[in-house]
Amino acid sequence: LGYPASNVEFKKGLADAMPVAENTVDLIISNCVINLAPNKRKVFREMFRVAKPGGRFTVSDIVADQPVPQYLIHDAKKWGDCLSGALTLTDYMAGMTDAGFVGIHLITSSPWQRIDGIHFFSVTLTGYKLPTQLPTAAPRYATLRGPFSRVVDERGTAYLRGIPQPLTQDLALLLSQPPFDSLFIFSPNPRWLDRADPRWASVLPSQDPCLWTGDFALLAGPFLEVCDDDHHLFRRGEPAEICSKTRRVLETNGYSSHFAILNRAGEPAGGEAVSCAPTGGCC
Incomplete structure (x- = not known):
């Protein structure tokens, strides 16, 4: 590769029994x-x-x-x-x-x-793989940013948007890693998030009628489960049927990186429009 000494080594092995030392x-x-x-x-x-x-x-x-x-x-x-x-x-x-x-x-x-x-x-x-030590200035509190209204992390800890959560050493290690580090506000003292703050990032569905077209959403991490502002609960990896309005919400910037959308309809589908209450909740 043009280097004075080789920096590449090939080893033959199996994926479930690699000829490689641990932690390397x-x-x-x-x-x-x-x-x-x-x-x-x-x-x-x-x-x-x-x-x-x-x-x-x-x-x-x-x-x-x-x-x-x-x-x-x-x-x-x-x-x-x-x-x-x-x-x-x-x-x-x-x-x-x-x-x-x-x-x-x-x-x-x-x-x-x-x-x-x-x-x-x-x-x-x-x-x-988590590091073994925290940064020297480890945060003591984490506040969930939007757009999710509630999430549950891989340790089973629940967070509500805008409300500071005290951190144990294990949680501080977890949340300091990507991609969690960009989804929280970290601070040495409790820090609440105001609804007017752009980091609240609420995304509400439009008031158009719903259409059911065979779309399903799969939450693909990093949280085990999340809730949106229309009271939908999504669990990681589990297909959840969604209407046209919810799909548009999940395709916005704050949500899109967390979901895979698939269509299970055997042929183009378009059921009758469904009217929703002003606060949502029809689906």
Whole structure:
């Protein structure tokens, strides 16, 4: 590569048994490989073992919107096509979480194929292995910014928008990592957020009628669950049917990076318009 000494080393091994020492890798990358592994959770654990504290992974893979049935799992050709071995997004992210990674979230997503009503789509995910030490000036309080009105982090801690939350050392470590660090306001003392503050970032649906067209939203991290301002609850990796108004909300800047949108309608769909109450809540 033009360097006076080689800075590249190739090692032959298996994804679930890497010939690499633990806590030595800054960045783990993979492109549609984990999908082919028979024991993906073992691969996730091995990734966590070799990653340095403060290291991260970025992987692209194929996932499904529902569990793949046995007749497809045992189809060798579709396995080779990265279809039969696909996990649901929920199981994929849960496997990474159980291995020890945090801050797991979506970077990109796009439709791939649809077979027998199962939607397969390509995702790129990233996540982190927590560092072992806090920064010297660790924050004592975190205040959730908008647009979400409520979130639950990967430790099961709930936060309400605009209300300061005291931090334990573990939570301070977690929230100091990307992408959490951009979603909170950190301070040494309690700091409330006023509704007039642009960081409140409320996004309300329009007052147009709702249309149901077969759209589903998948929360793709980094939180386990979130609520919007129209009282919808989304859980990570679980498809939730949404109307046209909610889709427009989720496509705004504050929301769009956290969701993958898929359409499950077998053909173009457009049901009758549904009138909503002024405060929302029709869907």
